[in-house]
Amino acid sequence: MAELGVIGLRVLSLLGLLVVSAALLTWLERRLLGLWQDRYGPNRVGPFGVLQVVADMLKLLGKHEFVPPFADRPVFVLAPAIVLVTVLLSFVIIPFTPAFPLVDMNVGLLFFLAMTSLAVFGILLGGYASNNKYALLGALRSAAQTLSYEVFMGLSLLGVVLQAGSFSLGRIVEAQQELWFCVPQFLGMLLFFVAGIAQSHRLPFDLPEAEHELTAGFHTEYSGMKFGMFFLAEYLGVILVSALMTTLFFGGWLGPVLPGWLWFVLKTTAFVFLFVLMRAALPRPRYDQLMCFGWKCLLPLALLNLTVTGWVLL
Amino acid sequence: MPSQSEDESLALNGADRSPLQPALQARFEEGALQAQPTVDGIETLWVERDQLRALLQHLQQSQGFEMLFDLTAIDERLREHRDGQPPADFTVVYQLLSVSRNRDIRIKVALLQPALSLPSICDIWPNANWYECEVWDLFGIRFDGHPHLRRILLPPTWEGHPLRKDHYARATEVEPFSLNDARQDTEQEALRFRPEDWGMQRQSEDSDFMFLNLGPNHPSVHGVFRVALQLDGEEIVQAVPDIGYHHRGAEKMGERQAWHSYVPYTDRIDYLGGVMNNLPYVLAVEQLAGIEVPPRAQVIRVMMAELFRIASHLVFYGTFAQDVGQMSPVFYMFADREKLFGIVEAITGGRMHPAWFRIGGVAQDLPRGWDRMIREFIDYLPGRLAEYDTMVLGNGTLKRRTQGIGVYNTAEGLAWGASGPGLRATGLDWDLRKKRPYSSYDQFDFEVVTASHGDCYDRCLVRVGEMRQSLRIIRQCLDNMPEGPYKAQHPLTTPPPKDRTLADIETLIQHFVNSSWGPVIPPGEAMVTIEATKGLNAYYLVSDGSTQSYRTRIRTPSFAQLQMIPLLSRGLFVSDLIAIIASIDFVMADVDR
Numbered sequence: 001m002a003e004l005g006v007i008g009l010r011v012l013s014l015l016g017l018l019v020v021s022a023a024l025l026t027w028l029e030r031r032l033l034g035l036w037q038d039r040y041g042p043n044r045v046g047p048f049g050v051l052q053v054v055a056d057m058l059k060l061l062g063k064h065e066f067v068p069p070f071a072d073r074p075v076f077v078l079a080p081a082i083v084l085v086t087v088l089l090s091f092v093i094i095p096f097t098p099a100f101p102l103v104d105m106n107v108g109l110l111f112f113l114a115m116t117s118l119a120v121f122g123i124l125l126g127g128y129a130s131n132n133k134y135a136l137l138g139a140l141r142s143a144a145q146t147l148s149y150e151v152f153m154g155l156s157l158l159g160v161v162l163q164a165g166s167f168s169l170g171r172i173v174e175a176q177q178e179l180w181f182c183v184p185q186f187l188g189m190l191l192f193f194v195a196g197i198a199q200s201h202r203l204p205f206d207l208p209e210a211e212h213e214l215t216a217g218f219h220t221e222y223s224g225m226k227f228g229m230f231f232l233a234e235y236l237g238v239i240l241v242s243a244l245m246t247t248l249f250f251g252g253w254l255g256p257v258l259p260g261w262l263w264f265v266l267k268t269t270a271f272v273f274l275f276v277l278m279r280a281a282l283p284r285p286r287y288d289q290l291m292c293f294g295w296k297c298l299l300p301l302a303l304l305n306l307t308v309t310g311w312v313l314l
Numbered sequence: 315m316p317s318q319s320e321d322e323s324l325a326l327n328g329a330d331r332s333p334l335q336p337a338l339q340a341r342f343e344e345g346a347l348q349a350q351p352t353v354d355g356i357e358t359l360w361v362e363r364d365q366l367r368a369l370l371q372h373l374q375q376s377q378g379f380e381m382l383f384d385l386t387a388i389d390e391r392l393r394e395h396r397d398g399q400p401p402a403d404f405t406v407v408y409q410l411l412s413v414s415r416n417r418d419i420r421i422k423v424a425l426l427q428p429a430l431s432l433p434s435i436c437d438i439w440p441n442a443n444w445y446e447c448e449v450w451d452l453f454g455i456r457f458d459g460h461p462h463l464r465r466i467l468l469p470p471t472w473e474g475h476p477l478r479k480d481h482y483a484r485a486t487e488v489e490p491f492s493l494n495d496a497r498q499d500t501e502q503e504a505l506r507f508r509p510e511d512w513g514m515q516r517q518s519e520d521s522d523f524m525f526l527n528l529g530p531n532h533p534s535v536h537g538v539f540r541v542a543l544q545l546d547g548e549e550i551v552q553a554v555p556d557i558g559y560h561h562r563g564a565e566k567m568g569e570r571q572a573w574h575s576y577v578p579y580t581d582r583i584d585y586l587g588g589v590m591n592n593l594p595y596v597l598a599v600e601q602l603a604g605i606e607v608p609p610r611a612q613v614i615r616v617m618m619a620e621l622f623r624i625a626s627h628l629v630f631y632g633t634f635a636q637d638v639g640q641m642s643p644v645f646y647m648f649a650d651r652e653k654l655f656g657i658v659e660a661i662t663g664g665r666m667h668p669a670w671f672r673i674g675g676v677a678q679d680l681p682r683g684w685d686r687m688i689r690e691f692i693d694y695l696p697g698r699l700a701e702y703d704t705m706v707l708g709n710g711t712l713k714r715r716t717q718g719i720g721v722y723n724t725a726e727g728l729a730w731g732a733s734g735p736g737l738r739a740t741g742l743d744w745d746l747r748k749k750r751p752y753s754s755y756d757q758f759d760f761e762v763v764t765a766s767h768g769d770c771y772d773r774c775l776v777r778v779g780e781m782r783q784s785l786r787i788i789r790q791c792l793d794n795m796p797e798g799p800y801k802a803q804h805p806l807t808t809p810p811p812k813d814r815t816l817a818d819i820e821t822l823i824q825h826f827v828n829s830s831w832g833p834v835i836p837p838g839e840a841m842v843t844i845e846a847t848k849g850l851n852a853y854y855l856v857s858d859g860s861t862q863s864y865r866t867r868i869r870t871p872s873f874a875q876l877q878m879i880p881l882l883s884r885g886l887f888v889s890d891l892i893a894i895i896a897s898i899d900f901v902m903a904d905v906d907r
Contacts, residue, residue: 203639284889
């Protein structure tokens with residue numbers, strides 16, 4: 001019973017931590033974009049505008065819970081929940097410190113891949129249930145993009161798995177005591193990062209919600225907290241991919257002097273910054289160009305990386 | 315100040331003005347063509363209705379008039395000064411431009427009620443399509459054989475034809491407008507998109523098409539503009555632009571405002587062009603009034619117009635990058651534009667709409683210290699432009715998105731009435747500032763920027779080059795600003811120079827009359843075209859010798875270029891359409907007026 005209580009506490013603390021950091025990330029992103037774009041960003045509410053997230057949340061909560069009359073109601077309501085839950089579930093396998101992965105699964109990586117595959121259902125259903133042409137186009141783009149990029153995301157990770165000899169993330173971090181995998185698996189790291197951006201629908205891979213083409217893509221019809229859940233999931237996705245980059249290629253909690261959790265946070269934050277910087281810097285490719293890039297360029301590279309890793313290990 | 319031409323056949327601005335009539339007379343029956351002298355010196359010929367198509371065809375095929383520059387009408391029923399013109403209730407005016415021969419010709423057809431119809435010329439110049447719709451919409455003149463004659467600017471439910479003299483000009487002249495539920499339903503039903511009306515199929519052999527309504531509220535259509543798309547997947551089968559949401563009756567307002575008080579309205583036509591819009595209007599009025607503008611005023615006008623060209627191109631540059639998904643450049647470019655507006659504000663007191671040019675000059679002299687501000691800016695901008703070259707033009711993804719997309723060649727551009735940077739991107743160096751210098755442009759040293767592919771990327775490239783040339787022109791203004799008055803000493807200059815008003819009674823009366831009623835401009839017709847930010851912008855003014863214009867026709871570049879969207883986007887993706895829309899650089903106020 002006491003054990004169950006401890007687990008419950010850990011789950012709740014992780015959940016709280018994640019939601020708060022995702023919310024802070026929305027503020028951080030706007031401030032960073034402001035910095036890089038010669039403007040201020042939100043700076044009115046609270047010190048440095050940090051309470052802007054609270055104001056935004058209150059606004060979203062205060063919105064009328066509107067479901068368009070032409071939408072497929074149950075699916076429409078369910079879709080954002082699927083997206084959010086799958087992203088949150090992915091976090092259970094992340095080893096923040098040696099003692100704090102929520103669950104140390106020996107198939108941890110596979111679990112992550114499974115969850116990202118499920119997330120696309122949420123988007124597809126959301127776009128479909130909206131019964132709106134922009135949403136439908138966005139959902140279709142999203143499905144095609146996620147399927148294509150998932151293929152080599154899995155392949156790009158297999159190099160790491162081969163080197164560590166395990167799917168467990170804890171084991172993978174421990175295998176990096178001597179040398180971080182970003183060195184031997186440099187190509188794999190790049191590929192995973194690209195696929196990760198695509199999975200989290202961030203610029204330059206934000207085609208499913210490409211504002212300038214599809215107004216808001218799959219979530220065109222969403223408002224209030226249902227939109228908030230899509231929004232939260234997107235930012236959690238950014239944190240998730242950054243955390244995985246840290247874990248898989250940059251030695252997770254490993255590092256001198258500072259405590260392990262701080263190393264983890266610092267490394268993850270650096271990748272989050274990189275995400276924001278990319279959004280500020282890059283334009284968006286066209287849909288077919290994105291597909292070509294994935295299938296004709298990244299997939300062969302991922303296979304090459306896997307082959308070479310296997311050959312070297314043997 | 316424009317150099318005096320020695321050859322009589324050339325106009326002051328270098329355009330070919332030798333009459334074509336003798337050559338044409340030989341081909342057509344005796345008396346079929348009748349010449350009308352106009353103030354602007356553009357050859358104006360009246361033709362019988364049954365000869366119209368033959369004449370236009372001949373002009374296009376044998377006389378090198380590649381472009382239908384403008385097509386409009388005049389309601390003649392209340393006009394008093396029509397000496398030497400054939401009787402007419404309505405006149406339809408075809409304004410043609412020959413780029414190869416650098417000359418214009420204006421063809422007029424007289425129409426008497428109730429026979430208000432003409433043969434359509436859509437098969438001669440494809441861009442006649444929208445122009446004929448516009449004339450039908452605003453004047454109620456039919457064009458037989460037009461593929462789809464419809465209301466283009468006004469709602470389909472509108473009653474009457476507003477540019478007729480018997481149509482009201484102000485909402486206060488009629489019952490207050492109210493929208494009850496029944497009427498709202500009718501109005502909405504009238505806007506429903508029926509693919510069959512546009513000759514579109516709902517299905518092909520192997521798929522159902524999707525019809526996507528892009529706009530009138532959409533992040534990338536730059537205003538209130540709607541494109542109805544017929545899609546096969548994400549591929550565009552057909553695109554139908556729907557305009558008119560921004561129509562404010564600017565031409566009708568021209569008929570009720572005094573000559574002077576219309577200047578602020580021109581500002582709002584191309585709302586990114588600021589005083590650039592005032593220029594063709596005041597030039598046309600000055601031509602009618604016979605005012606010679608002093609050199610200082612001319613150079614000030616050039617300087618301000620070029621500043622606004624940079625401002626407009628900066629907005630284009632930023633939104634172009636933004637529309638292909640690049641988020642940051644637009645912020646940098648708006649920051650630069652903000653600096654520029656600081657200068658505009660210091661000089662004119664206004665920012666986007668200074669309405670600062672006046673009939674006969676400009677509103678005030680330049681303030682103390684203007685040269686320092688401008689020098690700082692033109693020293694600052696080249697560095698920024700170099701950064702943007704790397705950031706935007708050098709970006710691989712942006713190149714892949716825009717190169718080879720939305721291509722038209724020179725011949726297509728001319729046939730569709732394209733002008734400005736879009737036309738120059740096809741390789742044609744047609745810049746009115748060089749070909750027909752106005753307002754002392756012949757005194758400046760600059761180059762006409764061209765590109766060769768005619769795609770979205772090249773249209774951007776040309777505009778970036780033009781910003782550098784504009785900086786060059788502004789620097790020359792700065793270094794060689796002439797001394798002298800900023801307004802002409804002429805009785806019709808408005809408001810008149812005031813220094814002598816308290817010295818003699820004549821100028822006092824003149825000042826009083828011009829300031830209260832506004833100037834009376836002598837009767838006549840004049841059209842002045844300038845190289846505006848987005849292409850050729852022309853004001854065709856008809857004065858009937860009163861304090862207002864009898865007819866104000868505004869020919870805008872955006873109208874013609876928007877009509878090309880179906881041609882440019884067929885077979886491409888929705889994302890390409892966004893790039894094409896961005897590259898055309900239009901504002902809806904400039905389209906709908």
